[in-house]
Amino acid sequence: MNIEPVAYFHSPLPEKFGLPRQSGVAPSLRGEVILEPAYRGTEILRGLEGFDYLWLIWGFSLNDASAEGRTTVRPPRLGGNTRVGIFASRSPFRPNPLGLSCVRIEHIGPEGISVLGADLADGTPIYDIKPYLPYADAHPDARGGYTDSVAWSPLKVELPEALEQALGERAQSLREVLAADPRPAYQEDPQRIYALAYDGRTIRFRVEDGTLTVL
Numbered sequence: 783m784n785i786e787p788v789a790y791f792h793s794p795l796p797e798k799f800g801l802p803r804q805s806g807v808a809p810s811l812r813g814e815v816i817l818e819p820a821y822r823g824t825e826i827l828r829g830l831e832g833f834d835y836l837w838l839i840w841g842f843s844l845n846d847a848s849a850e851g852r853t854t855v856r857p858p859r860l861g862g863n864t865r866v867g868i869f870a871s872r873s874p875f876r877p878n879p880l881g882l883s884c885v886r887i888e889h890i891g892p893e894g895i896s897v898l899g900a901d902l903a904d905g906t907p908i909y910d911i912k913p914y915l916p917y918a919d920a921h922p923d924a925r926g927g928y929t930d931s932v933a934w935s936p937l938k939v940e941l942p943e944a945l946e947q948a949l950g951e952r953a954q955s956l957r958e959v960l961a962a963d964p965r966p967a968y969q970e971d972p973q974r975i976y977a978l979a980y981d982g983r984t985i986r987f988r989v990e991d992g993t994l995t996v997l
Contacts (some may be wrong), residue, residue, distance in 0.1 A: 787907035789817045789894060791840065794952065794981035795903055798844050800964040802870065802901040803858060804885035806895035809899045813885075816894040816907060827890055835886055835914035838900070840908045842879040859932050862967030870927065881906075884914055936961035937994040945996060949981070958978055960987065960994050 792814040795801055802808045815838070817826070820884075830836070854865040855873040863974075868876055885897040903910075939960045946953045964978060972990035975997065986997045 785909050789815045789908040791906040791908055792816055792901045795906040797979050799816040800959055800978040801903055802962055805885055805901045806899045807962045808955055810958055811955040813897055813900045822893050831890055833861045833913040835884055837912040837914055838908055839910040840882045842874040842881055843906055844903055845874055845879055859929055937963050937992055940995045
């Protein structure tokens with residue numbers, strides 16, 4: 783089966799580092815699903831305005847090919863030390879490199895859809911779009927495997943006032959991205975300075991005692 787993108791995603795996050803590890807982790811993070819020209823001006827989005835959320839099926843276009851063929855991974859939620867099978871994880875390194883994300887619809891326009899809470903990098907190809915159906919897709923009492931037993935707390939984020947003013951309303955989504963702790967799970971060096979690309983800027987920060995400070 784050959785599949786071609788129906789759209790591409792536009793986001794303030796151009797790289798893998800800093801991407802939320804799941805959709806909805808940074809609920810204020812805004813992105814744009816821009817349809818390919820062949821689908822613009824058609825009725826392909828007709829009826830979508832009646833839904834609050836949708837599913838995006840997309841490709842892990844930033845994957846390192848050297849990781850192909852692996853069958854186990856070390857999820858960040860388990861501290862990066864315990865291995866589980868690929869099909870028991872949401873790792874990007876899969877037999878078929880396809881991602882699935884549930885995002886909130888903010889606005890529907892002639893060229894695409896503005897969404898909130900996506901975990902996709904800028905330029906990600908999107909292969910399909912489907913509406914989220916609460917009666918079929920929501921299972922609030924379902925077990926979550928190892929994620930049920932591992933506590934996770936967001937980091938406290940300290941932004942310089944000048945940066946907060948410069949970003950305006952986009953400062954909140956940056957806070958959410960940073961609070962989710964973009965560092966590899968195995969790194970805990972309070973002196974190390976990390977760099978994250980966001981909205982055309984390079985955000986440099988360090989983490990100590992549960993507080994992330996933007997430098």
